[in-house]
Amino acid sequence: MGHHSCCNQQKVKRGLWSPEEDEKLIKYITTHGYGCWSEVPDKAGLQRCGKSCRLRWINYLRPDIRRGRFSPEEEKLIISLHAVVGNRWAHIASHLPGRTDNEIKNYWNSWIKKKIRKPNTGTSTSSIPQYSNIQIPPTILTQDFNSLTQFEPLENQTMINSNPNDNNSIFPSSPIPLFMFESECGVTMAKDDHELVADVGNLNLVDIWNTNGNQNDHQALSPLSSFVDHNYLPPLVDGLVTMGPVPPGCIGEDCEASGSHECFEKNELSEWVEAQQYPGFYIWDQGLQGQIGGDDLPVSTPPKSNTDNSVDTFPSSL
């Protein structure tokens, strides 16, 4: 494995960085900044390739890096985000200030994997993880609502919902699994659609998934069919966890004026709608710039207490 595409010069050094190299790189970047990484090694007096310099700076040397163990909150966020976006480490890292994608990836691979076991479905080719108590939308995994099987219990139940009163569990306030919501921009959900609401603890993450399992219906909702066909989770979630609650009373044209316009700044939401926190869910469609879900639609309200398990969130047929 001697080849390195960008570092094929004899002089280029590889492997661990020495303190002297770190010092040179820090000194150069802090005084000159970085524009073109390929120029950095020469100008900084380093016998490294630009790519290596960039990696070293981004992952370890930049001043805003946050070291040390992940907090329980960070851990919850990582798990929740990973349940939604899969192995998009850079995306996950963007929600954890000071953490790098590499760090999160390593953390996930070394630590979290131990606590969350993927059930062996044997047939799914999806890269989206399936967690015991985090139920992935069935249409992504199977395209067949009725074929969804209950996930196996965790081998290690210390993390997820082992105790709804345990604030260290991932979803301490809700027995409801994590879902997402799908709707094409401009398509109002039919009233008899199943819509599932999940509340992820204190993370303000509310995902709704239209569980109308009729595959034909989904395919009618172009462009959603593209990911349905490919078992691929669409890039819809940039705003999902960062948005604050839609203010009560903020509906339709009044929305921007009352401050929730931030939801319209999320580029990746163009074809998706958002559900927001209780009390009262408002489901927004960016294309319509208005509420398409809420009081008129059968949107469940998550429990307000840890002991409220009465919310009907999943069809009994499952």
Next chain:
DNA sequence: AACGCAGTCAACCGCTGTCGA
């Protein structure tokens, strides 16, 4: 003490997307 093994994590590899010429 020596060895094997598993876990950790910094770094590398190869691919993709973007942008400017």
Next chain:
DNA sequence: CTCGACAGCGGTTGACTGCGT
């Protein structure tokens, strides 16, 4: 439109470390 340079990303590697035997 094409091409090359570059940045960024996710997957993977391998050195290091700690622990058990």
